[in-house]
Each structure stands twice: as structure tokens, then as C-alpha cells.
Amino acid sequence: MAANKSVLVLPGDGIGPEVMEQVRRVMGWFEAKEAVRFEVEEAPVGGACYDAHGVSIQEETMEKALTLDAVLFGAVGGPKWDNVPREHRPEAGLLRLRKDLDLFANLRPAVVMDAMVDASTLKPEVVKGLDIMILRELTSGVYFGLPKGEQTLEDGTVRVVDTQAYTKDEIVRICRVAFELARKRSNKVHCAEKSNVMETGVFWRQVSAEVAKEYPDVEFHHILADNCAMQLIRNPHQFDVIVTDNLFGDILSDEAAMMTGSLGMLPSASLGAPDPVTGARKAMYEPVHGSAPDIAGQGKANPIAMLLSFGMMLRYSYDLGREADLVEQAAQNVLNEGFRTADIMQDGCTPVSTEEMGNHLLAELDRITA
Numbered sequence: 087m088a089a090n091k092s093v094l095v096l097p098g099d100g101i102g103p104e105v106m107e108q109v110r111r112v113m114g115w116f117e118a119k120e121a122v123r124f125e126v127e128e129a130p131v132g133g134a135c136y137d138a139h140g141v142s143i144q145e146e147t148m149e150k151a152l153t154l155d156a157v158l159f160g161a162v163g164g165p166k167w168d169n170v171p172r173e174h175r176p177e178a179g180l181l182r183l184r185k186d187l188d189l190f191a192n193l194r195p196a197v198v199m200d201a202m203v204d205a206s207t208l209k210p211e212v213v214k215g216l217d218i219m220i221l222r223e224l225t226s227g228v229y230f231g232l233p234k235g236e237q238t239l240e241d242g243t244v245r246v247v248d249t250q251a252y253t254k255d256e257i258v259r260i261c262r263v264a265f266e267l268a269r270k271r272s273n274k275v276h277c278a279e280k281s282n283v284m285e286t287g288v289f290w291r292q293v294s295a296e297v298a299k300e301y302p303d304v305e306f307h308h309i310l311a312d313n314c315a316m317q318l319i320r321n322p323h324q325f326d327v328i329v330t331d332n333l334f335g336d337i338l339s340d341e342a343a344m345m346t347g348s349l350g351m352l353p354s355a356s357l358g359a360p361d362p363v364t365g366a367r368k369a370m371y372e373p374v375h376g377s378a379p380d381i382a383g384q385g386k387a388n389p390i391a392m393l394l395s396f397g398m399m400l401r402y403s404y405d406l407g408r409e410a411d412l413v414e415q416a417a418q419n420v421l422n423e424g425f426r427t428a429d430i431m432q433d434g435c436t437p438v439s440t441e442e443m444g445n446h447l448l449a450e451l452d453r454i455t456a
């Protein structure tokens with residue numbers, strides 16, 4: 087039995103708890119196989135936490151997030167909390183986790199599995215074999231820049247401000263992650279910014295070029311973020327790693343996700359800096375999709391993005407590469423066999439519910455390890 091691995095499970099709102107339930111079953115499978123023992127702590131977050139405790143995340147939950155090996159996050163938000171003050175909105179809990187754990191590197195891999203080629207709204211020849219990594223800066227930029235909020239000018243005019251700001255160190259550290267990742271992939275980095283309009287864009291362009299000099303073996307390109315959005319649709323195969331700021335990364339990763347057929351397929355890992363002594367890093371794993379309140383509670387949600395996020399946790403936080411491979415293989419096989427949740431339904435395939443998808447994933451894990 088491998089050493090105990092602690093994890094803070096935060097299912098959240100909407101479809102979050104439904105997809106997390108399937109991952110809990112897969113965790114149970116690994117434990118039954120005596121492959122890993124998970125020490126699970128669970129807590130509410132987002133709207134669910136607001137309803138129960140009047141805040142989007144509790145202090146005791148933050149403490150656990152800071153001490154346990156990893157955080158596994160479902161999804162937060164929904165129309166129910168639209169009028170809650172911003173500091174208590176469901177999203178605030180998520181943003182606080184990212185910020186307080188200093189999870190600056192958000193890895194959003196968009197991989198098109200063969201079985202999914204026809205599920206994409208793009209032509210099969212455009213997306214076939216696609217494997218790109220959107221690397222999003224996650225703890226700075228316009229999400230966190232100050233001042234933020236409403237101001238009243240002297241003449242009584244109301245205006246609302248968000249601030250986009252980056253320090254050099256913030257850009258350097260995310261760019262280094264991009265180049266390190268590229269070396270293990272196809273050795274190419276694009277840095278997306280708006281240096282034609284934004285001062286922070288000019289800075290991103292300068293600093294990324296400086297960092298690129300440390301990695302002369304890696305092919306490097308600057309690209310304007312709007313052009314990047316267009317090129318992703320036109321010819322995504324030109325990309326390997328795309329590094330970008332918090333807001334552009336949010337947008338480009340939704341776009342990249344759709345190439346894979348559905349937002350319900352895309353996992354993510356948010357990593358902090360490695361500890362200089364132990365090498366361990368804070369980490370949170372979450373699907374790129376949101377809480378999908380329109381389909382919540384109906385058993386329709388696709389658990390694969392959540393499951394693949396769990397797979398990333400096994401790989402990046404627990405160094406369990408073989409187990410992570412098993413998770414990915416099981417997902418791929420189930421899709422090859424034609425089982426589909428509604429979001430990825432295709433002609434000739436078998437429609438399944440969230441739980442049935444979980445059943446097939448477990449059966450597949452049994453089969454491939456028999």
C-alpha cells in the first residue's frame with residue numbers, strides 16, 4: 087500500500103457534487119485495490135457554504151487547504167446567488183483558494199481523444215490528434231488588481247473600475263513553467279498578450295522574451311491574444327504551450343476546451359511554486375467547466391473532466407503516474423466503447439447518465455487491471 091495521501095474535497099454547487107461523487111467512487115476503487123489510501127476531508131464551498139455559513143469558504147477549510155497534500159474542487163456558482171455581495175459570492179471562495187495558496191500556474195490541457203473527433207463542432211481534420219496546453223496565470227491580473235469596484239466622481243458620475251497589473255516576478259515565474267512544460271512536450275511556447283493596446287501587454291512581451299533567452303532550445307513566439315483566439319479555431323495544431331494572463335487564459339481555455347467536444351471533458355491543475363527543500367507544491371485540481379445550474383440534479387453531467395482532474399492530482403501531487411495513466415485509459419476506453427453523456431452525445435452512441443458513466447469507468451478500471 088502506497089503512503090497515505092491527504093486531500094481536501096470541495097464539491098461545491100450545481101453539478102459539482104454529482105461529478106465529485108463519481109470521483110469518490112474511483113478513489114474507493116483505488117483503495118480497494120490497495121493502490122493508495124486517501125485521507126479525505128470534505129467541506130462545503132461556494133453557494134452551498136454561503137447558504138450554510140454565510141461565507142463562500144470557512145476559515146477552517148482554508149486552513150485545511152493550506153496543510154493537506156492537495157485540493158480537489160468541483161464547481162461553484164449559480165443564479166441563486168446572483169445578488170449576493172461580491173465578497174461572499176460563490177466565486178469568491180474559489181478565488182481566495184487560488185490566491186491564498188498562491189496557485190499561480192494553471193495548467194489546462196486540451197486533448198482531443200480519437201473517439202471524440204466527431205463530437206467537436208470543428209471539422210475532424212482540424213482537431214484530430216490535438217494536444218495543447220493552455221497555461222494561465224492564476225493569481226494576479228485583472229482578477230485581483232486594485233483598485234476594484236465602484237467609484238463616484240466629484241460631479242457625481244458613477245464609474246466602475248477593474249485593474250490589470252502584473253509585476254515582473256509574476257510574469258517570469260509563469261513563463262518559466264511554460265518553457266519547462268514545453269520541454270516535456272513539443273518544445274514550443276506562444277505567449278499571448280495585447281501589446282498593441284495594453285501596457286501590461288507590452289510588459290508581458292518584454293519579460294517573456296527575456297525568459298525565452300534562458301531556453302534557447304525551445305521555439306518561442308509572441309502572439310496577440312485576439313489573433314490567438316482566431317488561430318485556435320483556424321489551425322490549432324500550430325500550438326503546443328500557450329502561456330497567458332489570468333483573463334485571456336480564462337477565455338482561451340474555454341475556447342480550447344470546446345475543441346475537445348465539450349467543456350465537460352477538460353481538467354485543470356493549479357500549482358504553486360515547489361518548496362525549495364521538499365519539492366512539494368500546493369495544488370488544486372478542478373474541471374474547467376462551471377456548475378452548470380441548468381442541468382444540475384438531473385444526472386446529466388459529464389464526470390470526465392472531474393475524473394481527469396483527479397488523474398492530474400495523482401500525477402502532479404502524488405507522483406502516481408501509473409495510476410494516473412489508468413484513469414486516463416479508462417476514460418478513453420469508455421468513450422471508445424461509445425458511452426456518452428448528453429453533452430458529448432453522437433449518432434450511434436449509447437446515452438448514459440452521470441452515474442452510469444461512473445459504472446462504466448469502474449468496470450473499465452477492473453478490466454484493464456485484471
Ligand code: IPM
Pocket residue numbers: 162163177180336374376
Ligand atoms: C474558470 C472559471 C472561474 C474563473 C470562475 C468560476 C470564477 O470560469 O475557472 O475558468 O473565471 O476563473
Ligand code: MG
Pocket residue numbers: 336337340374
Ligand atoms: Mg472560465
